[in-house]
Amino acid sequence: MKKIFGWLHLWLGIISGLVVLVVAGTGALLVFEEELEHTFRSSFFYVEVPENASRVSLDNITAYVQQEYPGHKIFQMAIEPEADRSIIYVLRKGKVKELKNQLYLAVNPYTGKIIGSQPGNKRFFSVVLHLHRYLCMGETGKVITGISCSIFAILVITGLILWWPKRNNRKQRFRVKWDASFKRLNWDLHAVFGFYTHIILLVIALTGLVWSYKWVNNLIYLAFDGNTKQQKIVAPESIPVENTGIAYLEKILSTTNERLTYEGKITIRFAEVDSLAVSAAKENRSRHDNVSDFLYFQAGTGKLVKERLYDNESAGTIARRWIYPIHTGSFYGFPTKILAFIATLVGFTLPISGFLIWIGRKKKKPVAKAKKKLPLDKHPNPSVQY
Known part of the structure; x- marks a missing residue:
């Protein structure tokens, strides 16, 4: 069975390696997107x-x-x-x-x-x-990343099976021998680091499938709501009123802060169609990432039309909201982000170290055939023990 899993691990890794390299590398950057962008472009975000x-x-x-x-x-x-x-x-x-x-x-x-x-x-x-999700290739890229993400999940599982140590070889599988030869060090970096991050990498890969395949997304609602009917966040109908003289955006802002008293960013969004209400989403920073309450207002008057609170959502919708923070490692703030960042960096190195292992095996010289043993009485030096 290990030979079969080894064959699968090798060829699936070769097929998906380049895409995994791109997706993992961009994923590592996206973990700290907000922190990096605010640091290097502070004049854009701060006054x-x-x-x-x-x-x-x-x-x-x-x-x-x-x-x-x-x-x-x-x-x-x-x-x-x-x-x-x-x-x-x-x-x-x-x-x-x-x-x-x-x-x-x-x-x-x-x-x-x-x-x-x-x-x-x-x-x-x-x-x-765009590179992370679509490889900058639109829907074609989305298909490729979806397939590669599925393959990567299989690689994590088969890698764990191949890593699993025998009784007399356990210590070697849990630590890196830093003073070893390059081949041994490369193998340790691939296998040992892969083992320590395999659970996080598997979770990231599986949650990534939610964006790649609609049926995976539907499974969440089926598991928690008993059906695949999703409650989409759609603004209610509300005919705008013009020339009211009301500073309605200021009213929307103040009403949102009055009704939702916790601290958080407010995003006011206009619908694609003018006949729909203006939405105001407020992030609840006192809870895990990706928790927002929605209020809907009439354009022109700032009149509250409807509210949609996180705690009133279906179990399937709440579970779906957890997918993004789990995928990015942001659900418990900085500590889980660091874990996700380390894991994605390891994921980035795995195709490289795996490729080097494969190349090293291909270049390995065939073992010379053992010399045929001769009887001692016919050997040129009978005293030598072979």
Whole structure:
């Protein structure tokens, strides 16, 4: 059986190795997306808070942004609770799935002026995410990453079987022999590090299948709700009212903070169709990642139309919301992110070390045939014991 699993592990690894390398490498970057982006582009996300700080009306800022970019449609704006944070707008035009048609803007909430802008296809982490999910190849890339992700899950399981030590060989399988030859060290890095991270890597691979295959996504709802009917988050119908003179975006912001008193980022999003309500999602930072409550408002008046709270969701929807933080390692903050980062780095090295193991075996010289033993009386030196 080990020979069969070894054959599977080898050839499935060769087939999927390059894709796993790309997906694991980009995944490692995405674990700390927010921290890295805020560090290297701090001027985009942070502003100086003036003395006697007073913020410009959100309605005025939004009107100004729309005036500056008439060819785009404002899709959403994100307002952080911290005083020194900029407001991030996302604008769209044309085919929304194409990165080049998305535009990110940072606006100073105290001056109402645009700090900077960046097209989606030039935003580093937008490209990294597109590469991670689609290999920058659209739906074809999604199919390839889905197959490779499935193969990687099999590789983790077969790798564990191949790693499983015999009774007299256990110590070797749990530690790396750093002073060994390159071949031995490479094998240890592949097998030992693979063992210590195999559970995390398997969980990441299996949760990744949720985005690749609809039937995997449906299994979550079937397991927790008893059916595959998903409760999609869709804004309710609400006819907008024009020329009311009401700063309705400010009203939406204040109402959201009054009804949802915890601290968290508020994302106000406009529907694709004008006849639908404006949504306000607030992240609950007192709980695990990806917990948000939704409120829906009438455009023009800021009248609350509907609320959709996390605790009232179905068990299947709540379980589905857990998938993202489990996949990224963000469900318990920084400690679990570090574990996910280390595991994905190991996952990134596995195709490389595995390939080197395979090449090393191919180049191995055939063992010379043992010399035929001669009777001692006919041997040129009978005293030598062979």
